[in-house]
Amino acid sequence: MQDVGLVTLVDPAVRPRAGAIVQDAFDLHCPWHHHDMHQLHYAFESAMELEDLHGRHLLPRHLAGWIPAGVTHRNSLHHIRSVSILLSADSVPDPGDRVRILRVSPLMREMIAEAARWPLDRPLDETGQAYFAAVARLCGEWITDEAPLTLPTSTDPALRAATEYTREHLVGSTIAGACRAAGLSERTLRRRFQAELGMGWDEYRRRARLLTAAEALANGKAPIARIAADVGFESQSAFAAAFQQLTGKTPRAFRSRP
Numbered sequence: 001m002q003d004v005g006l007v008t009l010v011d012p013a014v015r016p017r018a019g020a021i022v023q024d025a026f027d028l029h030c031p032w033h034h035h036d037m038h039q040l041h042y043a044f045e046s047a048m049e050l051e052d053l054h055g056r057h058l059l060p061r062h063l064a065g066w067i068p069a070g071v072t073h074r075n076s077l078h079h080i081r082s083v084s085i086l087l088s089a090d091s092v093p094d095p096g097d098r099v100r101i102l103r104v105s106p107l108m109r110e111m112i113a114e115a116a117r118w119p120l121d122r123p124l125d126e127t128g129q130a131y132f133a134a135v136a137r138l139c140g141e142w143i144t145d146e147a148p149l150t151l152p153t154s155t156d157p158a159l160r161a162a163t164e165y166t167r168e169h170l171v172g173s174t175i176a177g178a179c180r181a182a183g184l185s186e187r188t189l190r191r192r193f194q195a196e197l198g199m200g201w202d203e204y205r206r207r208a209r210l211l212t213a214a215e216a217l218a219n220g221k222a223p224i225a226r227i228a229a230d231v232g233f234e235s236q237s238a239f240a241a242a243f244q245q246l247t248g249k250t251p252r253a254f255r256s257r258p
Contacts, residue, residue, distance in 0.1 A: 018085070033074065040135075066101075066143050073099055103147050173205055
């Protein structure tokens with residue numbers, strides 16, 4: 001990881017309590033950085049990626065990212081309709097110390113959309129102050145409902161090579177191929193996956209496939225059977241069962257949720 005810098009989103013002399021940044025026109029692949037404010041980041045369409053020191057996170061339109069002040073992260077989004085809410089570091093009593101992926105309720109979605117009325121670089125009126133005070137209180141509740149759509153990462157070169165190979169070859173990846181990429185024996189690779197990533201290689205591959213499928217479901221209208229095949233599942237029924245086990249929703253329900 002390269003040097004991490006603090007990114008202040010407005011003039012530090014202004015010191016806003018809260019505000020929103022509309023990011024519709026952004027084409028970003030940000031380096032590692034952190035902010036001095038909490039950030040609730042949501043894409044109303046397509047999907048964006050968010051990564052912290054604990055893992056890579058895919059955020060299709062049913063998920064939002066919570067980034068506490070001071071937490072090192074990087075993200076990428078490319079010309080998609082998205083909004084970030086920024087809150088002062090003292091506005092949420094227990095913000096946590098890591099990125100969290102949140103399930104987006106209809107209320108959260110509408111609150112984020114309405115927050116665009118108050119850009120971060122402008123003073124808040126009385127209504128805005130009350131609005132963001134309510135948002136901060138709700139964030140304390142929202143961050144307790146985490147979604148499991150994440151992939152762990154590692155700074156170890158061998159494991160990084162194995163995980164990159166697995167993500168790049170979702171259909172044809174094998175444990176033998178992962179071992180070759182890592183330069184490790186199968187026994188050693190399996191042991192280190194479990195010890196350092198908290199899951200075995202087979203589970204890592206399964207989750208990588210499902211995350212890619214979630215993005216495809218959010219981004220387009222390809223048949224579910226086609227998506228299942230494209231990420232390496234031999235049958236639509238096996239894909240649907242695995243997807244529901246991870247997300248709590250069937251692929252069809254995940255796609256159709258507003």
